[in-house]
Amino acid sequence: MQTSDPDARLMLAFRDGDDAALSTLYRRWAAPLVRFLERIVRDRTTAEELMQETFVRVHGARDRYEPQARFSTWLYRIARNLALNELDRARNRAPHLAADATGAGEDREAGDTGRPSLALVDGGASVDTLVDARRESRRLQAALDSLPERQRSALWLAAVEGHAYEEIATMLDTTTASVKSLVHRARSGLADRIEAEAARVGEAGR
Amino acid sequence: MSGPREPTQDPRGEAQDALLSAYLDDALEPSERAALERRLAREPELAARLARLRAVDEGLRALAAEGPDEARVEALREALEARLAGDPSADLAAPDRAAPTPSGRPRRPAAARVVPMLVAAAAALALYLALPVGREGDVGPPERSGLEDAPVGSESFAVQERSDAARANDAPFAEELSSEELSSEQLSSEEMAIIDRLEVLEYLAARDEGGQG
Numbered sequence: 537m538q539t540s541d542p543d544a545r546l547m548l549a550f551r552d553g554d555d556a557a558l559s560t561l562y563r564r565w566a567a568p569l570v571r572f573l574e575r576i577v578r579d580r581t582t583a584e585e586l587m588q589e590t591f592v593r594v595h596g597a598r599d600r601y602e603p604q605a606r607f608s609t610w611l612y613r614i615a616r617n618l619a620l621n622e623l624d625r626a627r628n629r630a631p632h633l634a635a636d637a638t639g640a641g642e643d644r645e646a647g648d649t650g651r652p653s654l655a656l657v658d659g660g661a662s663v664d665t666l667v668d669a670r671r672e673s674r675r676l677q678a679a680l681d682s683l684p685e686r687q688r689s690a691l692w693l694a695a696v697e698g699h700a701y702e703e704i705a706t707m708l709d710t711t712t713a714s715v716k717s718l719v720h721r722a723r724s725g726l727a728d729r730i731e732a733e734a735a736r737v738g739e740a741g742r
Numbered sequence: 743m744s745g746p747r748e749p750t751q752d753p754r755g756e757a758q759d760a761l762l763s764a765y766l767d768d769a770l771e772p773s774e775r776a777a778l779e780r781r782l783a784r785e786p787e788l789a790a791r792l793a794r795l796r797a798v799d800e801g802l803r804a805l806a807a808e809g810p811d812e813a814r815v816e817a818l819r820e821a822l823e824a825r826l827a828g829d830p831s832a833d834l835a836a837p838d839r840a841a842p843t844p845s846g847r848p849r850r851p852a853a854a855r856v857v858p859m860l861v862a863a864a865a866a867l868a869l870y871l872a873l874p875v876g877r878e879g880d881v882g883p884p885e886r887s888g889l890e891d892a893p894v895g896s897e898s899f900a901v902q903e904r905s906d907a908a909r910a911n912d913a914p915f916a917e918e919l920s921s922e923e924l925s926s927e928q929l930s931s932e933e934m935a936i937i938d939r940l941e942v943l944e945y946l947a948a949r950d951e952g953g954q955g
Contacts, residue, residue, distance in 0.1 A: 562819055571809040584810065588822045595826050666942040667935070669804075674938070676801040694767045695799040696806045701769055720763035724756075727794045730801075 543607035547594075551601045562591055565608065568697055569615050575692045576619040577626075578681055586622060590615040605706055608699070612707040616689065623685075672730075679729040683722055690715050691722035762792050766799060 539545060543561060550557040566587055573583035593614050604610075661669075680688060686708060693699045693707065694715075701715045708715065764770050765778055782789045810818070 559819070562822070563815070566815045566818065567809050570815075571806050574809075580810075584814075584818055588818060588825075591822055592825065663939070663942055663946070666945070667938045670938040670941055671935075672801065673804060676798070677805060680802070680805075692802065696802050701767065716760070716764060716769065719767065720760040723763050723766070723795050723798050724759040726798045727791075730798070731794065 539603040541603065541606050544603035547601055547607050548603065551598050558591075558595065561594075561607070565611055566591075569611070572612065572689070572692060572697065573615055573619050575680070575688055576616065576685055577622055582622060583619075586615060586618050589618055593618070606703060609703045609706045612693070612699075613709070616707060620685075675730055675733050676726065679726050679733070682729075683725060686710075687718050687722035687725070690718035691726075694719045695723070758788070758791070759795070762788075762795055765792070766795060 539548070543564070546557040546561050550561070569587045569590060570580070570583045573586045574580055577583055577586065590611065594611065680691075683691075689708060690704055693704045694701065699707070701712045701719070704715045704719075705712045708718075710718075761770075761774075761778060765775065770778065782792060
């Protein structure tokens with residue numbers, strides 16, 4: 537089967553014995569996958585392990601790979617399934633702590649990566665400006681973590697990773713219409729929550 | 743849920759948000775897109791809502807910038823290749839982290855990581871907080887060890903055993919509480935502000951160090 541997807545071609549090359557092709561795929565997708573997985577499991581180390589495990593699965597599927605969808609769609613499907621399994625295991629280990637896949641998370645700061653996204657706003661900005669940026673980042677992270685997993689994943693894949701709704705539908709095993717709705721509810725929910733939180737903090741005095 | 747928008751009370755707003763959201767994702771038909779852009783030009787409230795939704799995306803992209811750097815990705819690849827090379831016992835865990843954590847353990851919140859040092863740092867902080875916006879180059883950075891890459895030691899497993907009683911305790915600096923008990927919801931806005939400021943100062947110190955080195 538011919539494919540116009542350059543990643544699928546790399547995977548076919550890997551299937552046919554070109555080991556370097558897998559390294560190329562890894563370098564292209566490892567970091568976005570970690571970021572995506574971190575949004576689901578809300579833990580960087582776990583996300584890194586799951587990313588590696590995803591590539592173990594890709595490696596294992598080498599001989600039977602056939603490009604039916606975009607390579608990235610297939611890759612993210614594997615990754616998300618591993619992440620959801622991991623959430624289930626975590627919930628069984630410690631039900632009161634588990635980052636739930638359905639929202640209503642109690643551990644709202646769990647995905648906080650600690651390092652603020654300050655470099656983006658730095659440019660000689662004042663300490664106060666950077667403190668504000670840190671605060672905003674913290675609020676957004678907490679609000680994102682509180683969304684149901686499907687909303688969280690759909691919004692991340694659309695708004696940050698730039699995947700088309702059709703691809704996301706395949707990744708999340710749902711319909712394009714559902715993805716559109718998930719993304720919109722997530723985005724609106726975050727905008728409303730951040731606005732409400734900012735108002736609340738404003739009223740309380742800074 | 744504390745969201746101010748009640749979908750059942752505002753179906754029109756929901757539909758409008760759906761349209762704006764699809765617009766941001768470049769998922770509208772050209773004719774729909776053109777019609778929306780005409781409305782945006784003459785409806786400031788609609789444009790303001792679009793700006794708020796767009797700000798969410800920008801915030802998310804800023805979070806994405808906190809992802810693993812190239813060196814980290816490469817270190818993870820080396821560990822992965824060892825495993826794929828036929829060593830089934832090769833540990834996939836992060837090679838350059840002192841103590842691999844059990845999968846699924848929630849990451850220690852940034853707030854929790856810095857809380858233990860807050861009391862000790864309070865006096866020094868008062869000086870920072872009183873400083874004008876511009877920083878003096880010779881002002882030393884705050885302690886770094888508590889702010890980044892805090893070793894995940896045995897105390898982090900205390901989270902597995904925390905009691906409901908302890909979780910209900912909202913005294914943020916009580917010594918008997920593990921730092922794991924704390925979350926941003928248990929900290930006052932003043933305490934969170936100190937944490938934010940500490941992290942910013944640590945960032946600036948690291949930046950200056952990198953620039954000079």
